[in-house]
């Protein structure tokens with residue numbers, strides 16, 4: 001069977017093998033999908049060996065998305081814009097790098113949460129690698145303005161500058177947050193490890209119809225709990241984004257797009 005894997009450091013808790021196994025069953029595809037751990041300085045070697053041994057495609061997770069963009073022979077337009085690659089595919093004319101993270105986020109926001117992106121002001125909290133990948137897709141989905149707010153404002157500015165030609169992108173610090181955003185997306189990782197978010201002004205929710213946390217967990221995330229306490233109950237965590245970006249990768253590899261709903265229900269387990 002064609003062989004696929006998710007490469008990362010660490011990668012042992014990745015849900016991607018389960019997701020792709022269910023996609024393959026649903027679409028009648030015979031394929032193998034495993035976890036491929038690599039040391040932080042060993043992406044090129046491990047990925048090179050995988051493709052050298054006939055591997056068909058890789059998903060790329062932290063911290064290798066930039067290295068994967070360098071490694072690919074060609075990039076899709078959206079990977080080029082994101083400056084990062086989460087999907088690699090062998091093709092007759094070399095290794096193709098794509099980025100399905102942004103499309104995955106937009107699909108989960110619009111199709112599953114029922115949020116509107118087109119014409120709206122989107123506030124993103126955080127400016128890590130995950131944000132770099134999704135801003136171009138939010139602009140492509142018609143966002144009228146994106147504000148990137150980060151503790152280190154320089155990182156928010158760098159993303160805003162890189163995306164300047166694609167739409168209106170503004171940078172600010174966590175102490176000067178806008179209060180007119182229609183949608184607030186969290187990409188600050190602190191909530192996950194420490195169980196706490198940095199103090200945020202609840203006024204950022206004043207006009208927000210929905211919130212989204214790009215981080216996911218078994219229980220409602222600290223950010224989603226905080227938003228609910230301040231009156232915004234419509235929210236989702238990043239598990240849907242994970243499944244949607246996987247569906248986009250699967251479509252690139254196998255030429256057919258699986259239905260995501262059933263897979264989310266199966267893997268999510270009992271409602272949290």
Ligand code: ATR
Nearest residue numbers: 126127128129130131151152155187188189190198
């Ligand atoms: P990812 O690639 O998942 O986005 P990352 O690149 O490590 O992860 O980014 C983590 C984000 O969480 C950054 O925006 C980081 O802010 P800084 O750029 O200022 O470091 C943010 N973050 C992490 N811990 C934080 C904390 N305690 N308070 C505020 N922001 C925090």
